[in-house]
Amino acid sequence: MPPLMTLIENARVIATAFAITTSLFLAGCGGGGGGENDDQIEPVQLTVVSTPELDGLTAIVGQSTDSATDIAPAVGDFASNIGRDVVGYYSFDLSQIPAGARIVSARLSLFSSRTLNDPEEMMVHIKLDHVNYGNLFPQVLLAGAALDLDFAQIDDVNTTGRKDVDVTAQLQDDLDSGRTTSQYRLRGAVGTDNDNQSDVVVLTDAEDTEGTGELPMLIIEYTE
Ligand SMILES: [Ca+2]
Ligand SMILES: [Ca+2]
Numbered sequence: 001m002p003p004l005m006t007l008i009e010n011a012r013v014i015a016t017a018f019a020i021t022t023s024l025f026l027a028g029c030g031g032g033g034g035g036e037n038d039d040q041i042e043p044v045q046l047t048v049v050s051t052p053e054l055d056g057l058t059a060i061v062g063q064s065t066d067s068a069t070d071i072a073p074a075v076g077d078f079a080s081n082i083g084r085d086v087v088g089y090y091s092f093d094l095s096q097i098p099a100g101a102r103i104v105s106a107r108l109s110l111f112s113s114r115t116l117n118d119p120e121e122m123m124v125h126i127k128l129d130h131v132n133y134g135n136l137f138p139q140v141l142l143a144g145a146a147l148d149l150d151f152a153q154i155d156d157v158n159t160t161g162r163k164d165v166d167v168t169a170q171l172q173d174d175l176d177s178g179r180t181t182s183q184y185r186l187r188g189a190v191g192t193d194n195d196n197q198s199d200v201v202v203l204t205d206a207e208d209t210e211g212t213g214e215l216p217m218l219i220i221e222y223t224e
Helices: 003-040 119-123 168-176
Strands: 044-049 056-061 064-068 074-079 083-093 102-116 126-132 145-154 161-166 181-188 199-203 217-223
Touching: 044 083, 074 119, 074 181, 102 168, 102 181, 119 181, 119 199, 145 161, 145 168, 168 181
Parallel strands: none
Antiparallel strands: 044 217, 056 064, 056 083, 074 083, 074 199, 083 181, 102 161, 102 199, 102 217, 126 145, 126 181
16 A cells, blocks of 8 residues: 555545544533533432421310420320310421522421330321411310321331421422421320220420430431
8 A cells, every 4th residue: 555545545544544533422421411410409408497486295184275385295195084185296496497498308307216005096196287387386185287187197107216297298398488486296096085094196206205316307308
């Protein structure tokens, strides 16, 4: 083969190789650029523990109601000679979430530390209500503006451990409505069974009065 043709062939091979390499390099850059854009909208992770002075329980005691923020929330009934209905309340401060944030996911994560007798037989399951009681702990059983009643349930009430509930829509609604807290009420699906015995699920509070180290949390992912 004449030298000139050899040079031309070599030049073609080199040019082709260069073109392939360049296109691969550019493709790589293009993919990488897209990835960087995706990275910019990675959700922010935030965990908020319940506000101590706004979580607790409210119960009917005889003809009146009793409320307490310094003992663990509980759901079920107490019984001496009078059946008592018991509901639990939780409140989460939203001040760490910037205005205009979009909630990607939110999970209410509560911890059941113990049960008394047979709460599942008594109340079947726990109903969750999205409520708004502001900065004053409810002094009556079902106080607070009802925003979304019975939006979720906790089954397996006789089993202790973490109980997680999806509250993405409820938290977004709180933010869209300008609320500074996200608040929840837990109650039995069925009231007292009047069997003169306590049937109760005890859930931990922000003060950790149950001593488990397992705090009530709102686990949030949001984008700005
Ligand atoms: Ca409390
Ligand atoms: Ca009972």
